[in-house]
Amino acid sequence: MPFRPDPKSIAGTDLPVHERTQVLIIGAGPAGLAAALQAASLGRSVILVDENPLSAETMGENVPLHFGGGMTNAVRNRNAMLEAVVESEPAFSEAFDAGIDIRLGTTCWGVYAPGPDVGWLPGPVAGLMDGDRSWMVGAEQIIVAAGRRDMGLSFAGWEKNGVVGITAAVRLAKRYGALQARRAVVLGSSTEALQSALELRDAGVEIAAVIDHVFEPLGSPVLWAQLAAGGTRGLFGYVPREAVGAQESVEAVIASPWRASDSDGAELTIACDTVLLGVGAVPVIELLDSVGCQTVFDGGRGGVVPVLDGAQRTTKVGIFAVGDCAGIWAAKTLDPEIARAEGRRAASQTEQVQAETSGGPTPDFGEYRLRWVQAAVIDSEGAAHVCQCEEVTAHEILEVRPPRYLGWEDLPPASEADPVRRNRRDLHSLLGDSPPHPDQVKRLTRAGMGVCQGRRCREQVAALLALAANVPLESIPAATHRAPVRPMRLNLAALASSESAAMAEHWDTWFGMPSQYVPYWDVPETYTAGERDQDAEVASE
Amino acid sequence: MSLSQSPRGATVAVIGGGATGLSAGWWLAREGVDVVVLDRGIIGWGASGRNGGGCSHHFSPLFVEEQRLWPQMDGLLGYPTEFQAKRIRIAYDEHQLELYGRAVRNAARQGFASTLLDAREVLEMVPLAGEDAVGGYFYDFGGHANPHRTVQAYAWAMQDLGGRVMQHTSVRGFRRAGGRVIGVMTDQGEIECDQVVIAAGPATGRLAAMLDLDVPMVAARAEMIVTEPLPLMPIGGVDGNGLYGRQTLRGNLAYGGGPHEWIEFGEAAGPPSSTPLMANIAGRLARMFPRAAHARIIRSWAGIIENTPDGRPILDKPEATGNVVIATLSSIGFGLSPASGRAICDLVLRGACGFADISSFSLSRFRRLEADWQSLQGWRETVTG
Ligand SMILES: Cc1cc2nc3c(=O)[nH]c(=O)nc-3n(C[C@H](O)[C@H](O)[C@H](O)COP(=O)(O)OP(=O)(O)OC[C@H]3O[C@@H](n4cnc5c(N)ncnc54)[C@H](O)[C@@H]3O)c2cc1C
Numbered sequence: 001m002p003f004r005p006d007p008k009s010i011a012g013t014d015l016p017v018h019e020r021t022q023v024l025i026i027g028a029g030p031a032g033l034a035a036a037l038q039a040a041s042l043g044r045s046v047i048l049v050d051e052n053p054l055s056a057e058t059m060g061e062n063v064p065l066h067f068g069g070g071m072t073n074a075v076r077n078r079n080a081m082l083e084a085v086v087e088s089e090p091a092f093s094e095a096f097d098a099g100i101d102i103r104l105g106t107t108c109w110g111v112y113a114p115g116p117d118v119g120w121l122p123g124p125v126a127g128l129m130d131g132d133r134s135w136m137v138g139a140e141q142i143i144v145a146a147g148r149r150d151m152g153l154s155f156a157g158w159e160k161n162g163v164v165g166i167t168a169a170v171r172l173a174k175r176y177g178a179l180q181a182r183r184a185v186v187l188g189s190s191t192e193a194l195q196s197a198l199e200l201r202d203a204g205v206e207i208a209a210v211i212d213h214v215f216e217p218l219g220s221p222v223l224w225a226q227l228a229a230g231g232t233r234g235l236f237g238y239v240p241r242e243a244v245g246a247q248e249s250v251e252a253v254i255a256s257p258w259r260a261s262d263s264d265g266a267e268l269t270i271a272c273d274t275v276l277l278g279v280g281a282v283p284v285i286e287l288l289d290s291v292g293c294q295t296v297f298d299g300g301r302g303g304v305v306p307v308l309d310g311a312q313r314t315t316k317v318g319i320f321a322v323g324d325c326a327g328i329w330a331a332k333t334l335d336p337e338i339a340r341a342e343g344r345r346a347a348s349q350t351e352q353v354q355a356e357t358s359g360g361p362t363p364d365f366g367e368y369r370l371r372w373v374q375a376a377v378i379d380s381e382g383a384a385h386v387c388q389c390e391e392v393t394a395h396e397i398l399e400v401r402p403p404r405y406l407g408w409e410d411l412p413p414a415s416e417a418d419p420v421r422r423n424r425r426d427l428h429s430l431l432g433d434s435p436p437h438p439d440q441v442k443r444l445t446r447a448g449m450g451v452c453q454g455r456r457c458r459e460q461v462a463a464l465l466a467l468a469a470n471v472p473l474e475s476i477p478a479a480t481h482r483a484p485v486r487p488m489r490l491n492l493a494a495l496a497s498s499e500s501a502a503m504a505e506h507w508d509t510w511f512g513m514p515s516q517y518v519p520y521w522d523v524p525e526t527y528t529a530g531e532r533d534q535d536a537e538v539a540s541e
Numbered sequence: 542m543s544l545s546q547s548p549r550g551a552t553v554a555v556i557g558g559g560a561t562g563l564s565a566g567w568w569l570a571r572e573g574v575d576v577v578v579l580d581r582g583i584i585g586w587g588a589s590g591r592n593g594g595g596c597s598h599h600f601s602p603l604f605v606e607e608q609r610l611w612p613q614m615d616g617l618l619g620y621p622t623e624f625q626a627k628r629i630r631i632a633y634d635e636h637q638l639e640l641y642g643r644a645v646r647n648a649a650r651q652g653f654a655s656t657l658l659d660a661r662e663v664l665e666m667v668p669l670a671g672e673d674a675v676g677g678y679f680y681d682f683g684g685h686a687n688p689h690r691t692v693q694a695y696a697w698a699m700q701d702l703g704g705r706v707m708q709h710t711s712v713r714g715f716r717r718a719g720g721r722v723i724g725v726m727t728d729q730g731e732i733e734c735d736q737v738v739i740a741a742g743p744a745t746g747r748l749a750a751m752l753d754l755d756v757p758m759v760a761a762r763a764e765m766i767v768t769e770p771l772p773l774m775p776i777g778g779v780d781g782n783g784l785y786g787r788q789t790l791r792g793n794l795a796y797g798g799g800p801h802e803w804i805e806f807g808e809a810a811g812p813p814s815s816t817p818l819m820a821n822i823a824g825r826l827a828r829m830f831p832r833a834a835h836a837r838i839i840r841s842w843a844g845i846i847e848n849t850p851d852g853r854p855i856l857d858k859p860e861a862t863g864n865v866v867i868a869t870l871s872s873i874g875f876g877l878s879p880a881s882g883r884a885i886c887d888l889v890l891r892g893a894c895g896f897a898d899i900s901s902f903s904l905s906r907f908r909r910l911e912a913d914w915q916s917l918q919g920w921r922e923t924v925t926g
Contacts, residue, residue, distance in 0.1 A: 001631070001917075003919065004919050005919045006803065006918065006919035006920055007921070008800060008801070009761070009800055009868075009920075010800040010801065010802045010803060010818070011803065013800070015817060018813075027583070032567070042562055072575070085585075094709055110817070110819070112814075112815075112816055112817055113696055115814055116804075116805065116807055117804050117813050117814050117815055117843075118762070118802070118804075118814045119802060119804065120802055120816070121816060121817075125817065127817060127820070134820070186598075192861075228893075281634055290813050290815075291814075292810075293767065293813055322641040324640065385728035386863070397910045399827055402621055402690070403791065404792070405790055405791055406621055406623070417867045425697060429697065429700075434583075434708055434709045437583055440583055441600065443585075443590065443689035443690075443693075444689065444690065444693060450771050450839070451837070451839055452842060453654075453839055470649060472781045480812055481839055482815060482841055482842055483815060483819060484819070484838055484840075484841065487769060487837035487838070487839050488823075488838045489829040489834070489835050489836070489837050490768065490823045490826055490834050490835070490836055490837070490838060491823075491827045491834040492825075492834065493820045493824070493838055494820060494823045494824035494827050495820075496817065496820035497821045497823065498817065498818075498821060499733035499799075499821045499822040499824060499825075500818065503799075503800065503821070506734045506800070507787050507798070507799050507800070507825075508783060508798070508799075509783055509784060509798045510763075510785065510798070510872065511801060511848065511852060511872060513851070513852040514874075515851040515853065516600075516852030516853060516871070516872075517600050517643070517852075518600065519599075519600045519647050519650075520600065520601060520602040520898070523853070523901040523906075525906065526905075526906050526907070526908060526909045527850060527851045527906050527907060527909075527910065528909050528910055528911060528914070529850060529911050529913075529917035529918050530911060530917060531908065532850075532918070534849070535581055537640060538652065539637065539640035539641055540785075541597065541598070541599070541600065541643075541644055541713055
């Protein structure tokens with residue numbers, strides 16, 4: 001008898017893709033554009049998508065970067081922003097001339113590929129959306145060039161408008177021409193932070209000070225000298241205590257010496273309208289991780305990065321990573337040609353001939369970030385929300401506190417009469433012999449479970465767990481990413497549904513096995529596949 | 542019952558730190574038994590931490606106990622489970638309405654009430670529902686709980702009573718003497734024990750095979766989605782339109798349904814993959830709750846599920862092995878876990894379940910099962926020869 005797949009299962013179903021291309025490239029920065037031009041020059045069909053310009057609403061929700069309300073009203077004018085984004089990058093016109101299909105304002109919300117636990121997909125596919133459509137694209141090769149984002153750092157007032165990720169600020173200034181900041185204080189002194197600060201200064205922002213817990217700048221001394229020459233003050237050995245200002249706005253930042261510093265302990269107040277989060281430039285691996293590409297923590301490459309071969313291949317067939325999302329280090333930050341070369345290598349699928357030199361010693365970002373979290377989050381003993389979406393403090397994370405909607409925080413101590421109101425547990429009760437897992441802590445505290453899906457807190461949570469468990473940062477497993485990597489309306493996602501009439505006919509709540517729901521008093525004594533009821537109409541329970 | 546002397550031993554070793562194994566461990570610890578629960582990863586990392594949280598299994602011999610226990614679980618465990626009683630099921634066509642009626646008959650026979658709702662009543666009780674619902678049922682039983690919190694609550698409650706959890710401990714085999722298991726071999730060394738419970742979800746069949754027990758099962762992947770939080774509906778346990786799920790106490794809509802995929806179960810490195818079926822579930826959910834159609838999905842995920850040929854649990858202590866309890870719940874194990882753990886505890890300590898007739902969960906019901914049953918049922922093409 002020929003094999004007839006279970007009609008309630010997905011086996012044998014083709015995923016209808018709405019369009020196909022040979023190469024899909026996600027992200028139109030230097031690496032993505034270089035990949036697109038290279039692929040096109042090899043005669044391959046290319047779709048290049050980039051989510052910029054973002055809608056004002058999306059920016060307002062700090063997606064995908066920590067915009068922190070730092071944009072001007074200009075971002076409401078979509079057409080003007082589209083123009084600004086196109087004009088901000090000369091390579092766009094080259095790409096248009098090469099006939100590349102460029103889709104701006106188009107977001108990739110998910111990448112999927114077949115694997116040991118997914119049999120029904122024929123090959124790599126990606127889900128795309130723009131303002132009012134969502135659809136699936138099939139591709140032979142998907143090159144992810146999703147760039148970087150800023151690590152969050154919680155201190156008093158960090159939820160205010162005006163506390164902005166430095167990458168977000170550069171994006172607003174250089175691609176949108178819509179940055180509000182006039183006078184800013186930068187947190188962090190890596191090469192990435194210093195270079196961004198210089199770019200912002202070029203865009204007209206006064207960089208009042210750089211604050212860092214280390215005693216001298218972490219990154220390029222040359223860049224720091226350029227900033228200092230322009231009057232930027234260096235507050236090394238300091239940490240931000242609070243961003244202050246009326247209501248939602250920032251008027252100043254208060255910095256105090258960190259415990260390890262030998263300064264006299266005086267707090268300083270620096271007037272500014274913007275605090276720039278530059279403590280960590282983080283590779284955006286959300287699509288790569290969610291499709292199942294293997295990742296690894298590499299303190300010299302900006303944190304959790306995809307495992308790649310010399311042609312930028314991930315461990316998933318057909319999926320590649322280039323540019324900042326493939327790893328961030330100083331030389332690459334200083335010279336965009338490195339990212340472009342990655343893009344070209346991926347597009348032509350050629351191995352790198354010669355290993356890249358890192359361009360000088362690379363600091364260990366793991367250690368650096370641990371100290372930031374120690375200094376700004378733990379030592380301050382403050383009650384700032386590390387997870388802003390779900391309003392979870394560092395304290396609550398380390399005590400593995402159930403969320404507040406369960407009404408635990410105001411309750412009197414446990415009594416015999418009310419035993420359930422206890423919480424006798426903290427992180428150590430989860431540990432055993434192994435490092436704590438951020439996903440486990442998330443499940444219990446909700447830190448990272450909100451609308452931003454940990455974009456602003458995952459590095460902090462990892463550092464908190466490492467510090468509390470007294471283990472190196474790299475031993476903390478990375479919290480998982482899942483599609484959709486951007487919040488996505490149900491009715492928009494529904495447009496990409498593959499529910500055909502045939503699927504609807506067999507659609508069932510659960511497995512649709514009649515025998516599963518026979519009440520126990522009617523179950524026959526033995527069961528065989530041949531005698532099973534195949535025709536009974538069933539709705540799983 | 543003699544206590545094992547080895548510090549690495551326990552009277553009962555439970556393999557699998559999912560809802561089933563942990564509940565069993567907790568019930569055993571309540572009886573003063575020295576128990577250790579072993580998991581190859583983190584507890585609840587399998588289906589037990591990735592499911593819909595539904596607790597309304599009216600066709601099961603454990604139903605009455607499931608319903609009796611859930612409202613007490615927070616108090617019994619001493620940690621919150623977020624259990625919320627009652628359930629509503631909405632139909633968007635007459636056919637759905639008819640099929641959903643079976644629960645009413647099953648529950649009534651066991652003393653539980655339900656009410657048929659007309660379209661207007663659905664709208665009154667379910668603020669997010671659509672005008673085109675044809676009706677539904679209010680079940681005055683069942684409900685839902687938070688799987689993450691519940692699994693951890695079992696573990697903590699068991700530890701409070703002296704039970705132990707060993708995470709990152711993968712069982713690789715058994716040591717036997719005189720037909721009985723006397724030790725569980727793990728990658729962390731041997732655990733000596735007097736009795737064993739295999740509650741390893743989709744891995745149960747493979748482990749049982751090491752003891753020459755044939756426990757027929759195949760794994761499948763199922764997917765769910767969750768939205769941003771919305772204002773709470775009066776009853777969060779609302780589903781239908783081909784979906785199962787709930788509004789969480791935080792306000793998120795967490796739903797799944799539709800096609801599954803039968804897979805070869807291996808020890809995958811990462812979490813189970815999800816697929817574009819997210820969009821299909823979104824479409825069904827937007828239809829069921831038109832007033833939430835603008836709510837945004839913030840995450841989707843997948844879980845790997847254990848399934849026996851008839852979809853019914855196996856809770857049994859086969860004679861051939863004497864001191865081994867097989868415990869696999871066949872895709873409905875979260876809601877039943879308070880009761881299944883108690884039944885397993887009974888099987889371990891007394892050889893039979895004392896509070897319910899679980900004869901329909903015996904392994905021997907498969908004694909006539911065809912060798913190529915997986916093929917016959919269209920689950921997996923079995924290669925013969
Ligand atoms: C998407 C989805 C929705 C669902 N919805 C519901 C619902 O609404 N209601 C309901 O009741 N059920 C639901 N289920 C089913 C339910 O989740 C499972 O039936 C139940 O969790 C099974 O629990 P378990 O403890 O038996 O197995 P699992 O949760 O699979 O746990 C088994 C454990 O054994 C461990 N293990 C495996 N092999 C070894 C080894 N060699 N050594 C050591 N440890 C090992 C694993 O690591 C795992 O933690 C759903 C499942 C999914 C995936």
